[in-house]
Amino acid sequence: MDLAVFILLEIIYAIAGLVLISLGLAVVFGMMRVINLAHGEFLMLGGYAAIVSTQAGLNIWLAMLIVAPLTVGLVGLIVERLIIRFLYGRILDTMLATWGLSLCLVGLVTLIFGNTTTGISTPIPALQIGQFQVVGYNLFIIAVAAVMLAGLYALLRFTDWGLIARAAMQNADMSDALGINPSRVYMLTFTFGAALTGLAGGVLAPLTGIVPSIGATYIAKAFITVISGGVAIATGTLSAALSFGLVERITTLLSSPVLGEVALLIAAVLLLRFLPRGITGRFFRGRL
Amino acid sequence: MITTRRAQLILATVAGLAFMLITPLAVDLFTLLNLTIYVILAILALSLGLIWGYGGILCFGQAAFYGLGAYTYAVSAINIGESTAPLLLAIALPAAFAALLGWFMFYGRLSDVYMGVITLAVTLILFKLINATAGDQYVIGIARLNGFNGMHGVPPLNIPGNASAILLPDGLFYVCVACLLLIYLGLRWLLASHFGRVIIAIRENEQRAELLGYDVRWYKTVLFALGGAIAGLAGALFVNWGGYADPGLFSLFQSAQIIIWVIVGGLGTLLGPIVGAVLIHYLTSLIGSPELVSLLSNLLGIGRNLDSNLLLGVILVLFVLLVPRGVVPGVQHLWQRYRIKSGAEKSGDNY
DSSP states (O other), X not given: OHHHHHHHHHHHHHHHHHHHHHHHHHHHHHHHOOXXXXXXXXXXXXXXXXXXXXXXXXXXXXXXXXXXXXHHHHHHHHHHHHTXXXXXXXXXXXXXXXXXXXXXXXXXXXXXXXXXXXXXXXXXXXXXXXXEEEOHHHHHHXXXXXXXXXXXXXXXXXXXXXXXXHHHHHXXXXXXXXXXXXXXXXXXXXXXXXHHHHHHHHHHHHHHOBOGGGHXXXXXXXXXXXXXXXXXXXXXXXXXXXXXXXXXXXXXXXXXXXXXXXXXXXXXXXXXXXXXXXXXXXXXXXXO | OXXXXXXXXXXXXXXXXXXXXXXXXXXXXXXXXXXXXXXXXXXXXXXXXXXXXXXXXXXXXHHHHHHHHHHHHHHHHHHXXXXXXXXXXXXXXXXXXXXXXXXXXXXXXXXXXXXXXXXHHHHHHHHHHHHTOOSTTOXXXXXXXXXXXXXXXXXXXXXXXOTTSBOOHHHHHXXXXXXXXXXXXXXXXXXXXXHHHHXXXXXXXXXXXXXXXXXXXXXXXXXHHHHHHHHHHHHHHHHHHHSEEOGGGGSHHHHHHHHHHHHHHXXXXXXXXXXHXXXXXXXXXXXXXXXXXXXXXXXXXXXXXXXXXXXXXXXXXXXXXXXXXXXXXXXXXXXXXXXXXXXXXXXXXXX
């Protein structure tokens, strides 16, 4: 019984982790067909924002939940104005430019903070389930991922802002004719995606510690999850994260973490071969 | 037009041969060794320049074939002792792997972004697997894979059939330049042939090529395998140059570098990737050089942590925004405009 709860928690945690690292990227890809390869570095910046402001004496919860998304949202805004907006509609060029941006950010942060690991301790103690010990912070991660996902869905589905954003994404010219400025919508969407990413980075920072190059460990997984999910932002991310999290964690528990990651990647390769437009290109069509 | 192309070919051959024969006489051994790596990287850049620039296939995992070639050579050279068969294997195995992957992707009719994800995922799989082979149990024949420590002490190339006549550094230089020259000329021939013209037609309009009766999937798979073979050869040469193979060859950073070389040099040319590789590798080695680091740390106090990422990143962003066609096509464009202005006849095809 304890074992079952433990395994279930581990699997949910793996899924929540994938949702957390991919959601910001999914917003930007789903809305604007932009693949932001500097996404991993946005997570890294969120982590640094949280850690630096905590070390400067700020409450850790404020640092993670407020400072990190605000900082990275601001960075996203600048990046959109300076680079991304010139490249809409050129998906490969955007990928290359943001890849350059990612290298650039790694270099800059290395310059400022040095190539060393910094971290803060997790603010939640470990939890005992029968004879197993669970990292209590994992539960917080699961909660944050769930709130982010539900919040995003509600935002897109029930608010005016969501309606306008979806309209601009479906038909930019038509919404332009109706008095909506698509350029402004894109700007805000990118900023919002960056802020979500910053939040994820801030929340993950106490768990992983931060080095300038940490983005590289996230980007491939996030990229693969988002593309495999397909066009629907919330449903796609959730369904891809569910499949991959399940495969990865079960393989990890049965063999080793390395084989777990390899199983995730193989699952992605096979999934894309047989569902070339991602999960939501085939199932759950028309969902968000 | 034909004469211009023939003149270009002759010029390229003469320049390549002159570079191959004169350089070892003009420079010392250390410089020669440094030049060899440029040549190897240029071969690697050509492999992506071919499949991306002419086939329109953006492969995020060209490093997979490079690393595969390097490891194939290392493992088989340690086992066999003589280098001819390992070199051929290091070309054949990546080619076969690329053909398999190409078959998997192109016969599934995957489009660009999805293809990017698959090549990326495959590269990561190889990287993670090789990285995790550090234990004693991971042995192929008598060769230990050594995981993240890399394989060292790989036997160098020898004259075919005579394992004791190993190539010295200047010999390796000759071999590398000869390979580059042969590949360059071979690819020019290939692109002028029927196969090459179909490939370019597919890049320009896949649907039309298909409607004209060409099996797009087959052409793309063959091209992809050819790119894999060239990258594998570059990997084998790299092992010869450094005497080691490590998982870094498979890394994301390596793949990124190859893409940057090609886009900086120029898509859709064969000269471009070579120029790009040389230019970017020169810049990155410059940034790591002790003189520059000490200069910067004296001036600004930042040299300590300066790494090549920053420079590569800035270059990539600027090129995508400002010179999306790359250096070589840009220069060709200017040259043509100059010639039209000065009244000379307009030259057609450029390679």
